[in-house]
Amino acid sequence: MARFLELCLDTANPASDIAIFWAAVSGGRTTPPTSRGPADVVGDHEQHGISICPVPEPKTVKNRVHLDIYASSIDDLTALGAEVEQPAEESGFSWTVMRDPEGNEFCAFLRPELPAYRIHGIVVDSADPASIARWWAEALDARVSDNEEHGGGWSTVLGATEDPVLTMDFVPVPEPKTVKNRIHWDVVGTVEEFLDRGATHLWDRPRWTVLADPEGNEFCVFPEPT
Secondary structure, eight states, X not given: OOXXXXXXXXXXXXXXXXXXXXXXXXXXXXXXXXXXXXXXXXXXXXXXXXXXXXXXXXXXSOOXXXXXXXXXXXXXXXXXXXXXXEOHHHHOSSSEEEEOXXXXXXXXXXXXXXXXXXXXXXXXXXXXXXXXXXXXXXXTTOEEEOOGGGTOSSEEEESSSSOSSOEEEEEEOSSOOOSOOSEEEEEXXXXXXXXXXXXXXXXXXXXXXXXXXXXXXXXXXXXXXX
16 A cells, blocks of 8 residues: 655754754665755665655654664663663663763664664554554554553554565553654555555645644655656
């Protein structure tokens, strides 16, 4: 029905250089900034890109979408401008919760050897993880794991992109969505098919259409190139 295109990250700073941070963290590189906005992140494959999107509103609450990354050390990330929010040693989990230079949360998983592309998870806070994971798996011709072997509670979409490592992880949270997500993703597909499956039309742009999934997560639909 659709294919994953790229990630998008909002910034309230029209002169933001957050792309430099995320290029270094993800293993990508930056494009030159333009008169329309800051630099973007690009990678060896289209789905490894991060479009940096100027917006008027600042970050005010915890992001409902965050990224999980692989890193060699926490010191490498703090040297790039990240801050530690909760060390792995404190939480007892296998990851460290951090914030990028603009306050966006992400989780760092340490590995002695790093893949070329180091973002391995798109994590989405959810009211009903199993249901919304199935919705996206069907949309992207992917499959769902309910993670029962790890205690369950969250649902993972595997094969959402051509990258064999990158997953979409839908996790349960008690709080409702209150503001627009500052991280979203773009897809290539047909608007009408998404609407028929329960998406909500938000607004139109010259080259794409902004929709929301059944839990209100914004995403952009681009037509197939001609």
